[in-house]
Structure formats: structure tokens, C-alpha cells
Amino acid sequence: MQSTVTINGAEVELPGDPRVSLLDFLREHLHLSGTKKGCDQGACGACTVLVDGERRILSCLALAVQYQGRKITSVEGLAQEDTLHPLQQAFIEHDGFQCGYCTPGQLCSAVGMAAELRRGVPSYVTDDISTDTIEFSHDEVRERMSGNLCRCGAYNGIVAAVTEHNGGQARQSTAQEDA
């Protein structure tokens, strides 16, 4: 009987107790402590991970058993061994964090967010929602990343890092479409 999930490329057995959240499974069972427990009630985004590549979810509200057979990527799975993911590098260059607690969630969320924007998923600030090509603008990034709180207030650095990494311009007035 197959009851496993793939975490950062490694297939692991799911917990027997269905109460275990994906977040606690990562942190307490697998000792992958990169994913953070901020509020544990879906309000802060610190626990954001990716499912099947680019679908960002909150691991605190996910029961681990619901993800049987899926592929989960946590922040530990973004870098290639000692080479940082380019988005991680961009966070360093733009001072996208101070204490760093929200950063793993911000990184995973930004990877998923970029995929959504490129697919044409509309946001609340998208003017023309019938188009498939949405500008990678300052306003779009801020709205789409609003589920990730940063209590240090590093938002300007985060938005700059995310926008630049995705080929957009950091300033709202000169935002260019990302091809």
C-alpha cells in the first residue's frame, strides 16, 4: 500500500495520524525547519510551500495525508546544493529581509506567484482580466504577495527582489511587461 509523499525529491512515508499538518510533518517529523510556523492559522504565509512544482499553498492548513502522492518543495528544495536559487540571490541583493523568519515563505510564495501571473491568473488589481499577458508591475507583486506578512517591514526590498528576478522594473511608473 502506497502512502508516501515526495519532499524535495525524496519519497517519504506519510504520518499515520491524519491530524498532522504538512507543516508539522516537515518540521517535526522530517526536521526540515526552513518552513516556518508563524500563526498556524493561515494568516501570515510563513509556512508557504509548493505543490507539484509551482502551486503555492499554506502547509499549516494542509493535512499531510491529503498530499499523498504529491511532490512538495520547501525552501530547502529551492537551491541547487551550494548554489542559491536566483530569487534567493535577489533577496540578498535587495535587502529583502531583516530577521529572516518570513523569508522561506516569501521565497516559495514568490516562485508560485510568478507562475500564476505568467499563466494569466487575474488579481484584484489587474485592470484587464480578459488578457493572458499581465504586467509584472509593482502593484501586481504587492497585491499577489499580500498573503505573506513581514513584521520587520522589508516589503520594499522583497517587492524589488521579486520584480527584478522576474524581469520587471521595480518602479511602478516604468513597469515593463515580462515577455
Add this chain to the structure above:
Amino acid sequence: MTPFTFARAHDAAEAVRLGAPAGSKYLGGGTNLVDLMREHVEQPSTLVDVTGLSGAIDERPGGGLLIGAAATNTALAEHRAVRERFPMLARAIAAGASGQIRNMATVAGNILQRTRCTYFYDHLGSRCNKRQPGQGCDALDGINRNHAVLGASSACVATHPSDMCVALAALDAVVHLEGSGGARSVPFTDFHLLPEDHPERETMMLPGELITAIELKPLPMAAHSTYRKVRDRASYAFALVSVAAALEVEDGMVKEVRLALGGVAHQPWRAHTLEHMLRGRPAAFAAFETAAAGEMLAARPLRDNGFKIELAQRTMVAVLGALAASGARGAARS
């Protein structure tokens, strides 16, 4: 969290069989139910995972859509036909929660989410008729800034928190259900109940029934529709007031109008009074204002939420004004 048994359903018949015993609950994305279980507000003995059921979004004759109940909120908002034919729905979904939550939450789960009334959540410290029928309501004389101004009762003043449902109410969606007694369908506007003396009864579903799909009937005028949400911060907050509306104007007169309000009632509030007052009237500020005031005549403020009455009127007028001014199909964000 109280221990429970976990079961996975592969089709609706299996789900209904697994969901029949008292104490069973269906599990979608878990974004509301898992949280409520952690707070001990919900204590199911069995969770039946229905995320493996149909989430397909299929075309219906004439431009309608049949949406599988397990479709995620994101999948529905990004679907081309929804964006083009029912923009108020795509915009309402995009206005709710966060990107991560919209990726998890299913359409049926969104419809069945519980109120965010803080007294409902506070299971150890507060009285709540919804959580414990007959216990009393601490919101009635408590901090009730976020609570209902329309259709409330002395038993419950909670609001329905969904944005998506406001659009579904305005669009006259149909809910498809399946239970041990067979399949049936009901108008979305009849689905959520007003609290009256039994706020613990939130929908007209029978015990064990399952939402299998939502149907959008063809509605060409909905291509010219939008959703506006007023909240305490710019993003990721529940509505104080929201408006979903579609407007069809001919020769300067309102030919047809659909409008629903969020954040003001125990159910997504379809503005029948406003619609009735506006049909055949000039598509102009004065008529919008009169009709919006007419809709809110029945409003009853609590201690802290009287501002919602004027806010709702102003938001309705602003949205109708923007729709009248933009004219073109696929209205931009209002």
C-alpha cells in the same frame, strides 16, 4: 485537535456513502475546516476528502458553465470563459483570501465556509447560538463592527464571509447536490439561510448531502459586470461591504440589473429591491441613489456597524455608476 478517521472518496457516490454517518464531514482544501478543528469549534469523527472529485469546468449550451465542486478558487478565476463572460466572478474570487489560500480552497468549500465572527470562534469564552444552539449571542451586545445589518435576528448577527458567493448570488447560479436520497439542484439564492431562531442551520442541505457542482446559466449581460470590495486594508482582509453587479443599459435606461451585497448579512444578499426599483429607470446617479437607499431601508444597525448602511449605499452607487460609464463589454475594475 480531536482525533478523527480520514477517508478519501474517488467519486460522488462513494463520498455520499462515507459521509452518511453523523459526525462525518467533507474536506475540501481545508483552509477553513482544519482551522476550526484546531480551535475545537468543529470536531468531526470522520473527514471524507472530496478533493479528488470532479473539478472540471465544462461548457454548457448557450454560454453557461458547469463547475465541478472540487475546482480550486484559482482554477475558476483563471478560466478564460469566467474572465470573459462572468468577470464579476473572477474579480470576486481574486478579492478573497490570499494566493496560497485560493490555490487550496475548493468552490464547494468556499460556499460552505463558516462565519468569521470572533464569538463563534471563541469556543471557551463566548456564547454563540451557531456553535451551541440556545446558548445566546455575545456578538449582539459585543464588538459587532463587522456584523450584519440586513436579515439578522436576535439569535445571530454573523455575516457570511465569502466574496465568491456574492457573485454567485448576483449571477443566479444553481447548486447541484447529491445525497443518499438522490441528486437535486437548488437556486444559489435559496441555498444559504437567514439565521432566524436557528443560526446553526446555515444552508438548506440535508445531513450527509454533498455539493457536486455549481452551474452558471447563460447570462450575456454578465460580460459587463464587476466586483468591488471595501475593507480595512488594501488586501487580504474580509469585506466590510462588497458589491457584485452587472448592468445593461439601453437608450440611457436600465434594461436589466443584477446586484448582490457581501459583508452585510448571514447570506450573500441579493438586492432584489434595488433591482426592482432600477429596471426601466434612467441609468443615472439619482436613480442609483434612490434604489440603493431603498435596498437599505430594511437595514438595522447594531452598536458598532451603522456605518455599513451608508457604506453599502455609496458602494452600490459607485459600482453602478462605473458600469454605466464604462459601457464596453468586460468592464475594467471599478
